[in-house]
Amino acid sequence: MLQKITADTPIPKFQDKAILNGTHKQIPNETAIILSLGPKFALPYQHVQEIPLFHLIADIEAVLQTNPNERIQNNNRCTIVNNMQNHINRLQQSTSNNPLERFCNSATKITRKFLKENPDIAVLQSDKGNKTVLMTTADYQTRMFSLLNDTHTYLKIDRDPTLKFQKQNNSLVQRLKQLKLVDPKTASQLTTYKASCPRIYGQPKAHKPGLPLRPVVPNMTxxxxxxxxxxxxxxxxxxxxxxxxxxxxxxxxxxxxxxxxxxxxxxxxxxxxxxxxxxxxxxxxxxxxxxxxxxxxxxxxxxxxxxxxxxxxxxxxxxxxxxxxxxxxxxxxxxxxxxxxxxxxxxxxxxxxxxxxxxxxxxxxxxxxxxxxxxxxxxxxxxxxxxxxxxxxxxxxxxxxxxxxxxxxxxxxxxxxxxxxxxxWYSKPIASGRFLNFHSYHSYQQKINVAKNFISRVEKLSTNLNRPEQIQIMDKYLKQNDYPKSLRNRLINNNKTRAIPTTQLSNPDENLKHTYRSLPNIPSLTHKIAKTLKRDYPDVSLAFRNIKTVANLFSKVKDSIPQDNLSNVIYSIPCQNCPSSYVGMTSNMLKTRIAAHRSNIKKLNLLREAGHTSEDIQIVELKQKTALLEHSITHHHNFDVNKVKILDQHNRTTALPILEMCHIINQQKTVNKRTDTDGLSCIYAGILQTLHNRNYKTDNTYTTDTTIRTIIANTQQPSSSVQLPDRI
Known part of the structure; x- marks a missing residue:
């Protein structure tokens, strides 16, 4: 059981207008609170294995490479690696007594356990009002099919038309290029070879009876x-x-x-x-x-x-x-x-x-x-x-x-x-009044900026209200989102309130061309790294992105993308004859890259069947292509391309080489060449060895660095529950 929650306890308060229970089931107290904070609420990292350090290294390298001076790069790497090592040691050795951190970790465990025991419950973001909605998966499916049965708008088809549309798209782009209506660079950007079928999902209209859904089709793919x-x-x-x-x-x-x-x-x-x-x-x-x-x-x-x-x-x-x-x-x-x-x-x-x-x-x-x-x-x-x-x-x-x-x-x-x-200034009756909670593990400056922007909106949009009426609105909503009284007073009473840019690195010279990069937000670590980079990289503006958030607890209602259709991935292929594996990367669809591996393996087998030896020029040329083929030829081993495992993924293609090198070093046994990791500075060797030792336990179970996990314990659920709004 958690300690009794009072107004003075430094943990988030339950926001009753921010969550709607559309089921008949009672929700644990901690689950109701954590879900009411919204999908963007950032959570603390409890274990080293949770921290996306490989992504952090890849994104740091993207910043360092903007300055070609190797001395400056290495000086910053040394300082940053030292900060990372100290952070890992503190996290590994200390047990936090912070009530907020204990609450977030406990509430996350309880929520995961509750949702695992109730797979028929879907946790969704509302269409309007910024609410969290719980409804049964059966209700969700019924409402979605009701939308799709509108034959005036939608037509069910027999097969995936992606390849057909991709061909038509590329044909149109080629015509534009041939007619010189677009330049080659633009034509390349408009051409695609890794499109995949968009997946529709529904957002509940929490302001309407019966929780109807609004269909949303993200078209990025x-x-x-x-x-x-x-x-x-x-x-x-x-x-x-x-x-x-x-x-x-x-x-x-x-x-x-x-x-x-x-x-x-x-x-x-x-x-x-x-x-x-x-x-x-x-x-x-x-x-x-x-x-x-x-x-x-x-x-x-x-x-x-x-x-x-x-x-x-x-x-x-x-x-x-x-x-x-x-x-x-x-x-x-x-x-x-x-x-x-x-x-x-x-x-x-x-x-x-x-x-x-x-x-x-x-x-x-x-x-x-x-x-x-x-x-x-x-x-x-x-x-x-x-x-x-x-x-x-x-x-x-x-x-x-x-x-x-x-x-x-x-x-x-x-x-x-x-x-x-x-x-x-106006907030609709259906609105939850929820914005970035002060207890969220975002950077402090980001939370201050959210509060200042809110205050600024109320001031500028309320020409019909006097100052005390404006202050009453500001204080009410800031208090609802757990901003402390002293901070509320300080921000509200500053008549020259103006949000400070959220970018952590800025340059007063407006004529200087800026480069924009982002780093994973790891509380108490990323801020130190940004401070280190600020001195030598004044032309780089950094933003922090939060990876471990309450959104990870929300239901995945969209159809999953088949593994073969994923792109920008790091993958491994196991050897059938030894414990080793091959680690590779591809910016194209995984199935395209695996097809190339299959083709090379088939070619190798045909050459062997024809009597060619390892010294023949055809096999020597194959051997030089990849470490996978080299291992197969040298040791006469076979790789199981049907058991490909995705180790990592990044939406920025330029980050893939660094991620691949990190995973090659971190794997217990790989067939990759030593030269495959030459592009990664040796300064990272110590931190990667620390991660390698911690990721491989005594039972040889590998824990992926980039996967956000929470260790689920058999936590006793609280006997009392927060009273949520009645079921619709």
Whole structure:
């Protein structure tokens, strides 16, 4: 049992508005608290094996290589390795008495144990309101299939169309290159050979009864993703609008200068499911209508541009529950071209609407699909009908001001007695009020910046509130997110509040070209490393990324990517005749690299069957290709390419060589050549040996450095539980 939680205990408080239990099961106290903190809450590292030190080394090298001076590089390496060794020793030798760390570790164990014993519970992030939602996996599946059974929007298909779309994408890019409409570098960036099928998932709409889902299809792995982004940038640069709102601050400055005519009121209009309701014919019409503007931003002719746009729309597909679907109507949420096409269509809609109105609206602005208008009250039906009659697929709902107040974006627009507009910072009733908790293991400066930015928003967006009313709002939400009273007072009372850049390394010379890099955030270690690098690398700006977060406790509801389709990986292949293994890397799909290994092995076997010996030139040439082939030829051993194991993965291709070298050194027995690790400085030898000794236990079980794990003990669950909101 944990100690009794009081207001003075230095651990996070339970945020009742931040979690919604959509199941009949009671949740342990610690589980409710840790999940209510949100997926971005950073957790402490309890064991050396949890710390992503190989990734840290790879990312440090990315910084060091920006300065070619080897002396400077080695001086920094020595200091950094010393910091890493000291951190490992402290973590290994000491038992923390920090109540926050003990709570996070215990709550994580209890939560993992609870979710393991209840595999029918899914932990998800809500669509709006920044809530954590628990629902049964059966409910989730039912709601997802209900969405996909919409035959007007989706079509079930028999097989994965990735290769077909990838071929079409590359063919279009090749045409652009041959016509000299893009340069070779751009063509290379738009061409892909490692696309994989996008995987749809649903986010619960916690503000609606029955927890319906909003479908989301991340398209980063889709064949047409880069091409869609490229065309989207062309179209976006060609849209000239007076309607769009850049951000809340710009809109606040604008709206506070407006005085409405007598009898005018405020109303907001919202499109119902905009992306999935835009017909392709309407997109084509608006591109043709705006062609005079578009052609000024590209050399691509109209016919080819329309062909590319049509391909990007038609190649919207995804996978769910091992079944494949195509989106046959509208544009896909997650496609980078979709917001631009939607904006283009809505621009045309508003231009048409203006000409049909019997009055000129003093206010007409939009943010994505949310319009704000000032109209005479007796003209509401006229405006609504005109909007809905533009196209039968695009329909609008509206919200009328109430008591002279209308929520819009993160403000409430207040119409005064003399028809002036004033604003107040606003949080919707469905919102959890959750942002970065002060107890999160983020860097201290990052938490301070979050608080300062929040204070700044309340100050700038609340022109209708006096200072005490603003302070009350600031203090309420900062307190809710566990910011200490003394810190709250200091930040709020500083009238010149301004967020400090979150980059840890900065340079006062604005004319100096900056390089941006990121490091894994390891509390008390990464900050020291950044401080070390600041002296010799002033032109590098660093950001910290958190790897061990509460998000690791959330359910993985997307279909898993088959191992063979993963790219940017470090892998190992075991030898069938000895305990050794081969460690390699590939930026392409793993199956492409393994196919090359298979081909070389097959070629070797055919040469042997033909009577060739190890001295023959054909086999000598094969022997020089990889350490795997050298071992096979020298010792007459065979490798089992059907038992490939992924050791690591990194989204930055340039980090792979360093990661590969780290894993070669860290493996107990490898067939890799000594020269395979020559690119890694010998300064890291001591720290890598320390990790090697700790990763290989007496039972020879290898523990991967980069996998975030928590040691799960048979922890006694608390007898009492936090009372969560009732099941929907």
């Amino acid at each position: 889709a064949p047409s993703y880069c091409l869609s982004k490229f065309i989207g940038q062309i179209l976006k640069s060609s849209i000239s609008t007076t309607y769009n709102i850049k951000d809340s601050f710009t809109f606040c400055e604008y709206i506070n200068t407006i005085t409405l005519p007598p009898d005018y009121i405020l109303v907001s209009f919202d499109v119902v499911s905009l992306f999935t309701c835009i017909p392709k014919s309407l997109i084509t019409h608006n591109i043709i209508y705006n062609w005079n503007n578009i052609k000024q931003h590209t050399n691509i002719n109209l016919d080819l541009l329309l062909e590319i746009v049509e391909f990007c729309i038609d190649s919207s597909y995804f996978k769910f529950d091992d079944k494949y679907y195509r989106q046959i109507f509208g544009t896909a949420m997650g496609n980078p071209l979709s917001p631009v096409l939607a904006d283009l269509v809505l621009e045309g809609l508003l231009d048409t609407t203006i000409t049909k109105l019997s009055f000129k609206p003093p206010i007409l602005k939009k943010y994505v699909d949310d319009f704000i208008m000032a109209i005479p009250l007796n003209k509401l039906k006229q405006v609504h009908d005109i909007l809905n009659n533009y196209d039968k697929h695009i329909q609008f709902t509206y919200e009328l001001e109430e008591n002279r107040r209308l929520p819009y974006l993160d403000m409430v627009l207040v119409r005064t007695e003399n028809q002036e507009i004033r604003t107040e």
